[in-house]
Every structure is written in structure tokens, then in C-alpha cells.
Amino acid sequence: MAATKTAQASETGSEGTQQNWDSWFKNQRAFFDQQIKTATEAQNQWSGFFQEWQKSLSPTMPGANQYQQFFTQAGKQFLDMQQQFYQWSGQDKQPADMTGDWLKGLQGFFLSMLQTNTAPYDPAQAWKNMSETFLKGGNALGSMFGGNFTGGQGFGSNPFAGQGFNPAAWTSSQPWNVQGAGSFQNFDPFGFYASLPGIGYTREKQDAWNLLYKLYAEFEQQTRKYNAAMAQVGIEAVQKFQDYVANPPADAAPLTSLKEVYAKWVDVCEDVYARYATSDEYTKLYGEVVNALMAFKGQVNTLVDDMADQFNLPTRSEVDSLHQRLHALRRDNIELRKLVDEIRGVKSPKSKAAGAPSQGKKQTKKGGK
Amino acid sequence: MSAIQLKPDQILKEITNFNTKLAEGVKNLRNVGELPAGVTEKEAIYTEDKVTLYHYKNPTGKKATNKTPLLISYALVNRPYMTDLQENRSTVRGLMEQGLDVYLIDWGYPDRSDRFLTMDDYINGYLDRCVDAVRDHAGSEQVNLLGICQGGAFSLCYTSLHQDKVKNLVTMVTPVDFHTPDNMLGQWIKHIDVDLLVDSMGNIPGDLMNWTFLNLKPYRLIAQKYIDMVDILDNPKSVCNFMTMEKWIFDSPDQAGECYRQFVKDCYQKNKLVEGGLDLNGQEVDLKNISCPVLNVYALDDHLVPPSASKAMAKAVGSKDYQEVSFKGGHIGIYVSGSAQALVPPSIGKWLNERD
Secondary structure, three states: OHHHHHHHHHHHHHHHHHHHHHHHHHHHHHHHHHHHHHHHHHHHHHHHHHHHHHHHHOOOOOOOHHHHHHHHHHHHHHHHHHHHHHHHHOOOOOHHHHHHHHHHHHHHHHHHHHHHHHOOOOHHHHHHHHHHHHOOOOOHHHHHHHHHHOOOOOOOOOOOOOOOOOHHHHOOOOOOOOOOOOOHHHOOHHHHHHOOOOOOOOHHHHHHHHHHHHHHHHHHHHHHHHHHHHHHHHHHHHHHHHHHHHOOOOOOOOEOOHHHHHHHHHHHHHHHHHHHHOOHHHHHHHHHHHHHHHHHHHHHHHHHHHHHHHOOOOOHHHHHHHHHHHHHHHHHHHHHHHHHHHHHOOOOOOOOOOOOOOOOOOOOOOOOO | OOOEOOOHHHHHHHHHHHHHHHHHHHHHHHOOOOOOOOOOOEEEEEEEOOEEEEEEOOOOOOOOOOOOOEEEEOOOOOOHHHHEEEOOEEHHHHHHHOOOOEEEEEOOOOOHHHOOOOHHHHHHHHHHHHHHHHHHHHOOOOEEEEEEOHHHHHHHHHHHHOHHHEEEEEEEOOOOOOOOOOOHHHHHHHHOOHHHHHHHHOOEOHHHHHHHHHOOOHHHHHHHHHHHHHHHOOOHHHHHHHHHHHHHHOOOOOEOHHHHHHHHHHHHHOOHHHHOOEEEOOEEEOHHHOOOOEEEEEEOOOOOOOHHHHHOHHHHOOOOOEEEEEEOOOOOHHHHOHHHHHHHHHHHHHHHHHOO
């Protein structure tokens, strides 16, 4: 009986403690809610600003969008993490459960990235990506190309223009039945036609555009491989972090703030990434994706030169040729001046070699930045 | 026991602090204004094409005590004002405090008209003519040459071919052996078709270079760095310091295509500074020809030029007077951190003054 009374008293005490705790926590929450409410607007602004800023740091690299998002996500992760932990803290969740949920979210992101990049390749989408992402670009030249790609409204360089080749048509669900090509789902109509040699008057131009498509498709597939590898890095990092959380080294200090949790997460990610990024597998993959991009860009250059020539504009190769000759002349000039100085008995070449030094010349960056 | 020991009230407090700093930070960021690109007064004494040679004026008015002028040859990557970033973070000022007469080459911003500049044009052309200009200006037969990073590699090449014009050579965070296993850039470039890259791009865009450097530590440099920035956002001075660095990091000139082609193929891919065979317009670069005193300054935590890549210089050069200074920090910290300011310029100054 006495024991029962003690237990009841203890329960009552616990309930009281719990009520006090709940009450205190409710007040605290109300206080922080108010503060967070006033700060939320700033955070929202910041999130947008932060992401825009990060985007501005990276070059407009074709096909890099998803790859860029992958890393940008790493920064956004902290903001998301804050938000999630904040919400969970009001749901009586234990820190371990909060962390578990957060990591599950991360794992889901990386798995989704992996899935996207290992899903069957869609050549029709590749064509669409090429015409929209690269060539329409929102600028005048891009529009010119875009016209070419979307039905022969350009100026005639596109061999497909006016010959009934309309890429948009290939994205329809029309059940094509090409002998030997299998079902439509597995049939790459662009690849199929792009692999045919050009014929007739525009033969060389057809080949040039076919090559452009092939090089783009190659680049896109290499990029998918690269992104898939990066997703694997993310998945491994989540696993390593989970292991660390569950079994930290004996001498490791506990992580007592969100900032410390995030910093540890970054450490783990960098560690996994660094090991992979110095592996033979990665260096080959990196080389393949860069080489594929450059091959595509080289072919774009060829076609741009071809078009510039049609407009009676100087081409890049012509301008390059002039620059080469100019540099060769300057080198000759420098050597000749040295020779003249020697003949004249000038003791040392000193400062005036290629031309008299001028003063006060203002440095500008890339057209005036 | 779980490694994570968070308490709900602490989480709320941390989030509140973070958001408060964010709100104040936006205001401070807006107030940053114009950021300096070098702080010490300097005079352009020679220009050619986009290259400018500067002579620094000592803010204290004191005359240099070291008789030999010191010429700084910076890398083509990024801008040389890293050496003179702020009044209290200036390697240039630190060197002048040691009694040195300091000159610096600003390579400028190459554009497509510079696409065919070669390594030879830079080293036996611009650099040589800047050395001559300094000799003229200072009235000295020789210069002390201080090469930084890629500028250090150029200085090694230059000294091997023009030893008579260089009294002492100092290199900072300079790669020599590009094939050490911890050289991440060296690994990445292995399978790149550099000819295809240059033929397609012409010049190599500074943005592309930056993107590559960021990806050496992507989680830290693209994400965590800006999360950490929030900690200092409520402090206008710290914000200004941060943005000054940020400006420098992304102030990246394009790389002249032909020079890039040879540097990457011969140095990064074929490791010719160590293996031999680097050819500049018919002249072979042999680092064994370097007989003057050499001081090699490297950073122990350098992720761009690992110490192993730099320390290979010891066996590569022919000098009998070779010394090293190691600094506990990174590739950038060696110019700007407080500890670097206290160690690096005084060490260089002392070493040069002992050999004047």
C-alpha cells in the first residue's frame, strides 16, 4: 500500500514536472515564434538571394544545371534543416529521430538524383534540351538558331529545314514502325536519322548538323553518368554520417548545435567526395564529360562560322588567323629590334622592346568590367 | 550514445539568432560599397599590351635598404592585388617593411586578341622585358624575383634561362612536381583533351577556372562558406573583409589559349619541370641551370598546390643555397591571414637581406 502511495505521488510529481515543462516550453515557443515570424521574411528573402547569388557564381555551363543544383542543394540543406528541426521540435521528437528524418530526406534527394540519371535515355528529350537550353538561350543569335531548330524559319543552313524533318514531331506518340529499330520506346529516331549519311546538294551541311546532334547526345549521356556518380557520393555520405551519429568515436565532442551538425555533415561529404574525386574512375569520368562538352562546343563553333560566313561577317577562324599573323609579326619585330640594338651598339635591351612603354593606361576587364 | 545532442530550446534559439543575423546582414551587405583592388600607392613604370609593371611607394616614406629590387611575378590566374588586399593584410607592405624595393607585374585581362600568346611570349617576352624595365628603373644589374603559384613556375623557367639577371629567387606556393598523388588538379587533368579544350574555347574563361577550383571542395566552398558567412553578417567590418576576398576570388582573367595549352600539357600532364623537355621557342628549360639562392615558401594545407608538389623543387634546381619556409595555412591564407603576415614577409625579407 505504501509503495502504491509512493508510486502515485511519484506519478503526480512527474505529471507536475511534465506540466511545468510543457507550460515553459509553450511560452518559449510562443516567444520564439514571434521572433521567428519577424525574421521569416528576411530568411525568405535571403533564401532567394542566396540561391541567386550562388547561381551567379557558376558559369553558364551547358548541361551543368542539375550538377549545379546538386551542390547548391548542399547550402540550401542548412536552411531546410533549420526549418525541419524547428517544426519537429514542436512535435516532441527526440533529436535522434529528427536527425534520422533529416537524413532520410537527404537520402531521398540523392536517390531521386540517381534514378533520374540512370533512367532510360530519352533521345527526343536530348533534342529538345539541345534546342532549348543551348541554342535559344534568350539572345539574338540563340533565336536565330532556335528558328532553325524548330521548323526551318532560319536562313537555310539547317539541312532539315524544308525537308520535312520536324524534331517536334518525334516527341509525339505516333507509333513508328521502322524495320529493325524495334518498338518506338527503344527507338532513337534522331540517332537513327543522324547516323545516315547526308545526300544531295546539302550533303555536307546535313552531316555537320547530324554530327552536332550526335555530339550533344554523347555529352548529355556523359553528364548523366557524372551526375549519377555524384548521387552515389551523396548516398555514401549519408550512410557515413548515419554511422558517425550512431557510433561516434570515443574522443569525439558531441554535436550540440545545428551548425555543428551541418559542419560535420559537410566534413563527411568532403571526405567521401575527395576520395572519389582522386580515383581513376572519377578522373576518367571527368575527362569524358569535359571532352564530350568540348567536342560539342567545337562543332557549334563550326556551324556558327558557317552562318557568319553566309551573312558576310568575319568568322572566328578568320579573326584567329589574323591574330596569329599579328603575333608572328610582333615576335619578328622584337627579334629585329634586338638585332638593330646590337648593331647600333646599345648595351642592353632594357625596357623598350616591343614598343615604347606608355603610362597611365587604364586596365579594364572583359570589355570594361 | 548518439553524437547529436540537441535540445529543443537551443534549436529555437539558434534559428532565431541565425535569422536575426540574416536580417541585419542584408543591410550590411548593401552598405559594402566599392571594394578596393589593392591599397598601397603604386606607379606604373612600364606597360606593354595588357601588361603593366608597377613600382610600389612605401607608405612610411622610408627608402629601401636592400639594394636589389624585388619583382613579384604573380600567376595568370586571378589578380595580383591579393598581395596587397588591405592595409593590415598586405604582403607587399610586409616586404617593404623589411627594407625591400617592391615591383609587381599585373598581367591584365587577356581577351581574344591574346589567344595566341604562348608561354614563351609570357616568360621570354613580357617577363623578361619587365625584368629589364625594373633593372633600368632601379639602376640595378640584377633583380630579386618572387614568383607566386603559376608565376613561380614561370619564374623558375625564367631563371633557368636568364640566370644572369636574377640575384635571388623566391617562390611561393609554386608547383614543380605536378604528379604527386595528392594533387587533385593534376589528377583531374589527366584525361582531358587539352587540344580539344583550347581549340573549342579559344581562351579559357575565368569562370570555368573558378568553377574547377570550387569543385576541389564543393560542399565547403559552394555551400558551407556562405552559411558560415552568416555568423559575421552583423559586423560591418567583417562583412567588408569577406566581400573583399569574395571580389578577389571571382575576379578571374581568362587564360590566353596557347599559353594555357602548353602549361597544362607540359607541366600538368607531362610533368616536364621535373622530367625535363619543356621547350620555350627552341630553348629547353632545365631547372638545374638555376644556380642562385632559392627560397621556397609553401603552405602546409594548400589544396591547390600540395606541399609535395612544391617541395620537389629541392631536387629539381641546381642551386646549392636552397631553403624552405612552411606556413600552417592554405593557398590563399599565406597572403592574408594574420599569422602569415607575421611569418612570411619577415622570413622572405630576412633571407633576401642576408643575400644582398
